[in-house]
Amino acid sequence: MSPNVNEHYSIHINTPNENNNDPLTSLPADESPAQTSRTLATSLVTRCQSLLAEVTAFQTLLVESQRNPQIVEVRSLKSNILSELRTLEKLQAQVAAIPAGTWTEDDGEGDDDDEAARRLVHALRSSNLPFYEAVWGIAKNTCRGLLAFGKRFYWGGEEGGARGSGEKRAGKDKRKSVFVDIIADDGEEWVKVSTISESRLLFEMAKKGWEADSESEDEGEARTVLRNYDGDEDDSDDDDEIELVKLASDMRKAADATRVRYKHPRLRFVIPKIEEGTSEIDGLLKVIRGYGIKVDCGEKAYVAGTQEGLSHLLPKPFKRFTSTLNVDCTLLLAVVSDLSHYKNITQSPQHHKAINRQIAVEHERPLLPTELWPAMAANELVCVEEAAQRMKEIVTIIGTDTEKLRMQILLGQAPFHDCSREELAQKYQELSDYEIPAQWKLPVKTVEAQSVIAAASENAKLPPVYHKVAENLSDINYSVFLYGWAAGLATISSNRTVVKEIESIVETHRDGDEHLEGPLIWVCDTARSLIGKEKGRKD
Template identity: 30%
Template sequence: MTTGVDYNTPMDDESTFTTGPHKTDMLVRAKGLQAEVEQFAQHLADVYEGYFQEFPKNMHLSLYHDVLSEIENLENDINSEDPMATHRISSSNLPYLHAVWNTAKNSKNIVKLRHPVFSGPFKHRILAPGVRIRDIISQGGSEPKRNQSSRSVRIDIICDGGLSWHKVSTITNRRLLFDMAKEAVYCGDSDDGESTDGVTQDFSDVPLVKVAKSLKRIAQGHRIRNLSPTPNLVLPRISEGEHVEIDKLLNFCRDMGVNILCSNATPPRLLLSQDLLHEMAPSPRRNITPELNIDASVLVALSSDISHSREEIQPWFGQSQKDHIELEKNSPITPQLCSLLGDRALVCTREAARSLVRIVHAMGTVTENSRAHVLLTPDDSITREERIETLRLLSIHCDKIPSCLQLPIRVVDFTPDLNEDSYAAHLSVPIWEKLEVLTQPNLFPTCKPARNGN
């Protein structure tokens, strides 16, 4: 049984950065990598400016700190007279970090870079970091606690809104053949020329296969939008089709359910541009329409004292009120809502407006009634600016209420067209059939409820 190998560091015999000019070139490329990651960081700061979620701005920090550390070490070793300096340069982690960044530039909707996730054992599936609700990123419950560092593994790129995990390895064909030959000796394989035709090879003890197997297991222990992330093993220095045995090992990993991406399938290195940055980390506001339909729950949140003041938990409060107050302490809703509403046109149905009026008249405080009046009442004697100023005076989050907020919210009448033909004509046949099954299950006797365990 072989021990694990860190494939994120190039082997000594593979290094090309040993002479003076190559050392300088390596430092230039490292500085270029630093500059691109900093450009990505600035892009994150721009697209998340004023947004209610702050932490996505920091999705690059782990990778960035690794790059800075390697550059510092490289600069020290280039100017060092220590005989071991050349060895340390040849063992630099920078080729691996370049590979991670190149993979990131070919990824879309990135959630995290070089992010640690819990590696098990799993009593149940853990919520993975990613987009749970449209364009809203959740950090999930996967990041290990301080005392669990030994039970974690870093995922190099979490992308596609959390649905794809990429782990990068800079192992070469040469190193992989060495590991496979070494493992064959440990497994007692015969070298007397006997044929192995018809015998299924087991690569389970090869270190790279162990990495793939671990990646698959950990991904299955997580969930995002009720799916396990798809594990991808990126091998930019492995060429498929050159060695039969390597191809067999790669297919062995694929049969486990891990996507393998070799240099043959790796897209060319991309130049960092604004268009590419917006693919890597799109604006969280990109899908918000110019006009927003505000439902009753949002109206209540915008009017509630809990959302606009520091409420103390009272003994007579129900559990839902207590939970709401605790949630508000950690994640205030008013700044979140206002950052999304911005200067967009706001409308609500008459039913939603009536629901708010009934609630505040029945159980609302004076301040809650005042907020509801500011939000909804079409009083021409009150200007939009005066409404905003009043709302600010009634809130501890006054600095988070934008001056461009479009008040009052316009109440519209909405009468749904109950004629089935009017909307059925706009649906494809498969979608229409699925809707029919959901809305009228009795018409489809073959659709039986699933039994427990099925």
């Protein structure tokens, strides 16, 4: 229905008589075309409205729960559903304008109203709504940690962590790309949905010369293989290729060119209208699975075990956290900054422009309650000596009295060195407009990094690529990030630039090692400076 559906989502548009088990897609003998078109239009509009309401409810949940609701890309799916609804409503209006009339099977050519109604039935039965329903149902019932609906991934360029990740690429060859319907598990799973029917798939296979043959293996047992008479499986002529097989090949190429947290995404096909059990279908699925793709067939693949609610679809950014977190200096400063604790700070010409930007962001979604405390409150916290020392230097020079007090409490320094965790939290509460989490494990303990890094290197607990990473880091970043890597701890930081540099170095020097991983780092969405920064001081 929507003109851009093939570009954005579906590899298949429903055609008449493909879903004969669906009462909405057949033409009952005892109903006139006008009656059938009314029934079908009403049902499709209602279903589309219901689908739109669910997707909108998920967007609302994102706004309520996420610091950055745009972290999950829902807009393209919602836009397609809205477009489909407008089209269906127009068709419904056209249906309503046709008189009900009378109709029998012996009417011969039929009158103009019946012909118009038949055309509308055909248009309604060609709706893309069932595909959008399938995409949403599969996501809702089989996925967790959604990141996007409908995203293009490329191959053929440099391989890397953020590369191939779906951003628009000027000058890129679209033929070397694939459109993925669902990106889930915080980017680690790609799901492709096809609503092609078995009859249409078998027709395509026959048309392109694919059939099931038997071959004997060494043991003499028969097995079913899939052959194309016009060329082998590696034939570059796409005209001879089954669409699902081409998609499988393209998905594999794009996934091999993309890494998420140092690993290639897992791939999954869901084909709800296809059932396993026939030699032709099973042979085709074997080819698809040969690309390392998990294939789920039949509606039971996503209807069974229907999930309640939508919260499981929210991103899970902390799922890989270690029980102890290594805190970078950037976040130590954010935790003590007045900007993070006082609600009444307003923008002012006296503030540095970066401070004013942070004040505006803070008023919209406060950093501590919406991001940092959810990330760190349940974990033991440590920082390397170099990070603690850098924070002390900065706070001592430009920090306010309250920022200096928070620093002493955070690190458990005198006069708070003998305080219990509960006492430290209470002292912190006196300096904040936000409720301090009861489970926040103060103080942040200072640890020595150099000996840990040296021991890990000597005992080969760090891969050789760490030398390349070390060469490109400043002294403090060397201590922070290599300590986390050596100690096997997740490091939390807002230094996105350095993290991207580390990922790039690891990928550049992977040397074919598919299992190579760099340090586990979580990057906070935003940072906070100290309020005491002078207007003229450079960032």
